[in-house]
Amino acid sequence: MRVLGISAFQRNSAAALAVDGRVVAAAREGRFTRLAGDSAFPSRAIRAVLHRGELQAPELDAVVFYEKPLRKFERVLVNHLRAFPRSSVSFSRSVFLWLGERLWVKNRIVADLGVPAERVLFAEHLHALGMSAAGTSGRGDGALLVVDDVGEWATTLLARVRAGRLEPLAEVLHPHSLGLVASAVTQFLGFIPGEEEHKVEALAAWGEPRFLEVLRRWVPVVDGLFRVDQSPFRFTHDSDRLHEEALVEALGPPRYPGDPLRCQAPDARDADLAASLQALLEERVLHLARELHRRAPGRHLSFAGALARNRTLQARLSSEGPFEEVWTPPSPGKAGGAVGAALSVPSASGALTSHCFTSEELFDAREPDAKSLPAGAVSELVARLERQERVAWVRGPLEFSPHSMGGRLALSDARGADARVELLRALQQVEPFLPARVLLRREDRARYVDVAGAADGALAQAQLLVPATPELRTAAPSAILPNGLCWPQSVDRDDQPELHELLTRCGRVLLATDFLLRGSPLVRGESDAVAAFRRSGLSALVVGDRLYERS
């Protein structure tokens, strides 16, 4: 059974190919077009995954789109009508978008791929996101929690998974959405909703949750789940502004992009609001997990959706939630929907176990000015890191996950008091509150981080913000956030031998972040890496066994 999954038209379009229930390739469109978060129909990603699977499109048994366009269009229409007459401008804009492309996605797939129309299928949005977690968890049975911004109508899904099949237990419907509340606050704080929620999460570490009571009143628990008071929010129409005046009355004026960030005493309003939102999300998602455990008791939880990208929340769900094991896929959001869509068709084997996410090999030719490294990349990197230099390391295929776990990294020694800020600044990242990852060997985990439960997979994917031990506070002082948390990535000798060797030979933890410049996507191949390096503040770039230095 050969199934192509497609996600498109929101953020991070992607394609994934599953053969007999096993994901053999997955790719994001933005990796090819070089547009961060590209939402266009993923033609290039489709071509790449089919090439990887050595298939032609007509050989596919099914193509599954990750949402049901007609039901979603119904929500758009109904919401605009309910908001009459304030929705007039956004009606013409959004309906134009729908009539232009989104409603005819079936025709587009048939025309582009040349597959018969009866082979084009449509999964429900939250089911597709859910299957991206449940289908790659390696567990046949378990519970599933999806907390997203919005799908067709559902925003949150509680389900049971049996033999790879999803049984929905409860849904929370639009406009009641924790993801949209997070997006509204993100926008209120001057960041891009749907894209920069991670910045609000990072900012939360610098504040106190003094607005938590207000937020709790707006998002009360109902029927074991939650609802959202609509008076401070505007979710039914007009995504340009997700809040109403009631929010401004309660929290003060919004921060616009470019305005100074209020995150230090005596005026830490922005950080305090971020901390309040973070506390609310953690409370409500833990509550949802307990309710799900009551309805579907068991050991294992699969977690997906926009909020599954929140690392602090994930860490609390792992350590304080009712489930012993929590699995979150590397890409739990919209891009992961392509993987879930590919796994939505009941396969002949039913073995939904693999999570092999590779996409594109390094393809560029050697650039001029490259120097060979006869002693190997690791020796060069060790020497440079020892000299407190900041370096980039590019190797191997691009990963499907939003962050690079090893193939596209910028690295620095962790011991300096300003090491984190300097590393981020070298890549033009100007927000001083953003965290950097702490790379540590898997066997050193207990020395450096305080993690309860089985979290090896999550730590290897850098999915958790967890408490740092006193030893890590000394080894990487700048990586510790004001709330005592750090962002670790554990490196396993078998999975990443070169990175593990680097850590071993350095004899200490390192700081790492994705090798990308502000506003740009992750670097792709060699010429792209060299171009980014020339514009960065890094002192060297190692690509495979070649070295580029600043002249």
Place this chain on the structure above:
Amino acid sequence: MRRPPVLTFERIRYRAVWADPARKLRTLESFAETEEDGGKDLEVAARRVADPDLRAHLERHALDERRHAELFRDRAAAVRAAASLETRDALESDRAYDLSRGRKDEVDAHGFFKAGLIDELGEVSYLAMIHVAEQKAARIFAFHHDLVGDDPELEAVFASILKDEKYHVAYTQRFLERWEREGRGREVKEGLRAARSSRFLGAWRRVGLRSGARFSQALLFLLYWTVLAPFGLVARTRRSGQAVVEPAAAPAEESLRSQY
């Protein structure tokens, strides 16, 4: 000589843009982005070509583009400061003048977008594309130069860039002619033809899309206030449904066939 009506319309349009600080700011920032993109692409191309003479020209061209980007950014900063514009004002200004929009499948004012375009086009077609793009850029900047008489500093920026554009057109022309003499005339002609036709088609498609979109949105706006208005009034009186539901599980395969 009589000016074509389209050009007259464009002059009126851009006079309004340069007169409005927010739109002026956004347009300058767009020009800066375009120049920056061009510089990046030329840097990659300079590393690719074998001919040292051509590499030197491409490197200088790349530096020119970077400098142009800085000049536009400086002017944008001055406009922002003079008009006390915050970023939000710029973002809320008329997006129709954001020249960086819709770059994905199209070449922009300079014909650049993806770093490494030379890898896709090859040396001759790439230089032909640059030649055509620079000719067009020279026309665009000359057009704007004539419209900003009330801002001498911006006028000087355009004048300075125009000098560089003349050099860019000249050196690309020289290499294309040399390749023609060396027996690669067919490649050169093909490259120029492809660059011109893609530019023509791109421009035609942009105009069509933009005017089509405006017209369609106007129709939808009209539809909203006529046909949909009664339904809207009824919908306002209805409360939205419950927040939590317990859905019945549909048979998976049957459910997957439906778009609803």
